[in-house]
Amino acid sequence: MNELTSVMNELLSIKPVVLWSDVLIYILVASLGLFFYQLSKNPLARQRWRTVFHSRAGVASFIVILFYLLIALLDSLHYRAPLEKTEGSEEVHYSQEVHSVLDVVLTELRNKDEKTYSAPFAIYSFAKENMQTDDGVVYRDFPRLANAGQHLADEADHGKDIFVRSMKALLMAAFISAVIIGLHIVWRQRQQRQSYSRGLTTQQTLPWGTIYLTLSLLVLACCWVLELSKVYHILGTDKVGQDVLYWSIKAIRTGVLIGTLATLLTLPLAIVLGISAGYFKGWVDDVVQYIYTTLSSIPGILLIAASVLLIDVYIETHPEQFNLVAVRADFKFLALCFILGMTSWTGLCRLLRAETLKVSQLDYVQAAHAFGVGHNRIIYRHILPNITHIILIALVLDFSVFVLAEAVLSYIGVGVDPSMASWGNMINEARSELSRDPVVWWSVAAAFVLMFVLVLAANLFSDRVRDAFDPRSA
Numbered sequence: 001m002n003e004l005t006s007v008m009n010e011l012l013s014i015k016p017v018v019l020w021s022d023v024l025i026y027i028l029v030a031s032l033g034l035f036f037y038q039l040s041k042n043p044l045a046r047q048r049w050r051t052v053f054h055s056r057a058g059v060a061s062f063i064v065i066l067f068y069l070l071i072a073l074l075d076s077l078h079y080r081a082p083l084e085k086t087e088g089s090e091e092v093h094y095s096q097e098v099h100s101v102l103d104v105v106l107t108e109l110r111n112k113d114e115k116t117y118s119a120p121f122a123i124y125s126f127a128k129e130n131m132q133t134d135d136g137v138v139y140r141d142f143p144r145l146a147n148a149g150q151h152l153a154d155e156a157d158h159g160k161d162i163f164v165r166s167m168k169a170l171l172m173a174a175f176i177s178a179v180i181i182g183l184h185i186v187w188r189q190r191q192q193r194q195s196y197s198r199g200l201t202t203q204q205t206l207p208w209g210t211i212y213l214t215l216s217l218l219v220l221a222c223c224w225v226l227e228l229s230k231v232y233h234i235l236g237t238d239k240v241g242q243d244v245l246y247w248s249i250k251a252i253r254t255g256v257l258i259g260t261l262a263t264l265l266t267l268p269l270a271i272v273l274g275i276s277a278g279y280f281k282g283w284v285d286d287v288v289q290y291i292y293t294t295l296s297s298i299p300g301i302l303l304i305a306a307s308v309l310l311i312d313v314y315i316e317t318h319p320e321q322f323n324l325v326a327v328r329a330d331f332k333f334l335a336l337c338f339i340l341g342m343t344s345w346t347g348l349c350r351l352l353r354a355e356t357l358k359v360s361q362l363d364y365v366q367a368a369h370a371f372g373v374g375h376n377r378i379i380y381r382h383i384l385p386n387i388t389h390i391i392l393i394a395l396v397l398d399f400s401v402f403v404l405a406e407a408v409l410s411y412i413g414v415g416v417d418p419s420m421a422s423w424g425n426m427i428n429e430a431r432s433e434l435s436r437d438p439v440v441w442w443s444v445a446a447a448f449v450l451m452f453v454l455v456l457a458a459n460l461f462s463d464r465v466r467d468a469f470d471p472r473s474a
Contacts, residue, residue, distance in 0.1 A: 014079035015094045019330040021257055022076040028260060029073055051468040056210040058464030061457040063214045068256055068454055075102040075253040078326070098326035102253075106246055108229045112147035114241035117433075120442055121232050123149030123158060148232050162228070169227040173220035180219075181212050236442040238429065248446040250421035255454060258337055258406045258416075259399040265341025266398055270348035271391065275383060277349075278356025279375070288353070292346040304339055305414040311335040329417035336409070336416060340402055348394045352387055359386045389469040396462030400455045407451065423447035 039046055052058045080094040103110055117126035124142040132138050144150075152161060188208075225245065228234055235245040277288035311332055315322060322328035359365065360383065368378050409415035410424025411431070418425060430443035 013082045013092075015082070017078040017080055017098050017324075017326070019076075019078060019326065020334055021261075021330050022078060024261060024334075025072060025076045025253075025257060029069070032069075048468045052461075052464045053206055055464045055467075056207045057460045059207060060210050060214045061460040061464075063211065063218070064453065064457040065461060067218050068252055068457075071102065071249065072253040072256040074105065075100045075250060077101040096324060098324060102250070106229075106249065108226070109243045109246035109249075112233070112243060114145050114147060114233070114237045115143075116237070116239060116241055117440055118145055118148065118233055118237045118241075120234060120236045121148075121162060122236065123152065123155065123232075126236075126440070145233075151231050162232070165228050165231070166224060169224040170220065172227070173216070173223040176223070177212075177216040177219050180215065235446045238426075238443055239433070244426075244443050244446050247421050247426060248423070248450050251423045251426065251447065252450065252454075254333070254416060254420060254422040255403045255406065255451065258333070258340070259403040259458075261334070261337040262340040262344065262402040263395055263398045265338060266345045266348065267391065267395065269342075270345040270352060270394075273345075274349040274352025275356050275379060275387075278353040279360050279379060279383060281357075285353070288349070292349050295343070296346045300343055301409075301412075303343055304409065305412075307339040307343075308332075308336060308409075308414045325419050329420040332417045333420060336406075340405060344398065344402075348391075348398070351390055351394070355387045355390055356383055359383055389466050392469055393462050393466040396458050396465065400458050403451060403455055403458075407447070423451050 039049060053062065078098050078100050080096075080098055083093045083095055115125065115129075118124070119126055123145055125145060127142075128140045129143050130138055131141055131143060149155075149158065152158060225234060229243075229245065233243050233245070235243075235248065238244055238247070273288045273291070277285040315328055315332065322331065365378060365382050368382060406415055406422060407424035407427060410422055411428045413428070415424045415428075416422045424447075426443050426447040430440060433440035434444065
């Protein structure tokens with residue numbers, strides 16, 4: 001109760017901080033809501049998307065993506081906590097450290113640092129230290145962790161305590177899931193009765209069993225993490241004693257944003273230039289081919305590295321513009337998204353050019369030309385609908401590529417700022433420990449698992465979207 005009171009007092013006296021990346025994720029969430037609103041008014045598009053969500057894999061992967069997006073949104077509500085007032089002064093000063101609402105939710109993970117490495121669920125440190133008995137005798141042994149397993153009266157109860165707390169989390173998750181699912185089933189039955197009373201025919205229902213199962217597993221994962229993180233480091237700690245699970249979850253925002261923003265920057269260039277080259281041909285096609293051939297000839301990793309180093313030089317020469325570490329990290333992050341987007345549009349541009357060349361020769365397009373239909377109308381009504389499936393599949397696949405690219409770039413030292421939580425930074429910091437004996441594997445494993453789940457969900461969802469929107473897959 002005291003902890004809850006202190007958290008509420010902190011939230012009431014905070015100073016909100018809005019970063020540019022926060023604004024972009026707010027726009028992303030608003031755009032997603034607007035998309036579903038417009039979808040409800042378009043019967044043809046609604047029918048195609050219904051095909052996607054009637055697929056078990058499609059709806060389950062979409063729920064997982066929304067869960068990642070929710071975590072990213074919570075981690076984008078930033079604030080600065082007030083410092084203690086100095087004696088004789090009423091002026092309020094704020095901390096230079098920027099936190100988020102997600103940090104409040106994960107308080108148990110954030111405030112439990114150790115000295116150095118510890119394995120998952122361990123109660124002893126991973127490395128031996130010099131210790132001293134009451135008699136002054138020095139010996140080497142594994143010391144007890146300061147914030148893990150301290151509640152255990154007997155170390156022999158370690159495994160039993162993990163099992164009991166896991167069962168407690170399971171029961172809590174089952175209760176929460178049962179309440180949510182039960183209320184939704186009651187609502188669905190009420191809607192069905194209203195439809196029958198009005199004489200309306202019911203459409204094919206969604207795979208609610210898959211939806212309920214996916215939601216239940218996510219609720220279970222949340223309850224289990226929140227319950228066991230109170231007394232254990234579920235995924236161990238890193239070199240400086242920070243909880244690995246906490247930084248893995250914090251890195252979700254970086255992965256979601258870099259995949260989304262870089263992809264959205266890629267699409268306009270690829271679509272406009274690809275369609276223009278394939279439709280207008282002639283000198284327009286020559287210019288577009290020259291541009292993307294020249295850009296493709298430059299080694300991508302060197303171009304990105306050079307651009308990132310220029311950004312670092314700008315930050316070092318203009319320190320007055322970056323009064324907070326979070327502001328500096330955010331600027332470098334957005335610059336990296338822009339660089340990735342501007343250097344990765346050539347592949348999709350080639351595909352769209354080739355597809356537009358083929359579609360523009362079809363009979364109904366030639367007939368539209370013969371009737372004097374304008375270029376803009378032909379492109380919007382005939383060309384674009386026939387290449388939408390390529391754009392959608394490229395949208396999600398590029399998202400996956402950029403998520404993985406961030407990990408690779410951070411691994412070689414030209415990715416996001418080191419102060420920013422990211423899976424690439426976690427792998428980069430842990431790479432030297434993979435050669436030691438015994439191996440410190442949990443940092444790499446944590447980053448891999450969370451990245452794998454996000455990329456797998458994105459790819460499964462993109463497959464269902466392609467099947468629904470590809471005109472040839474009917």
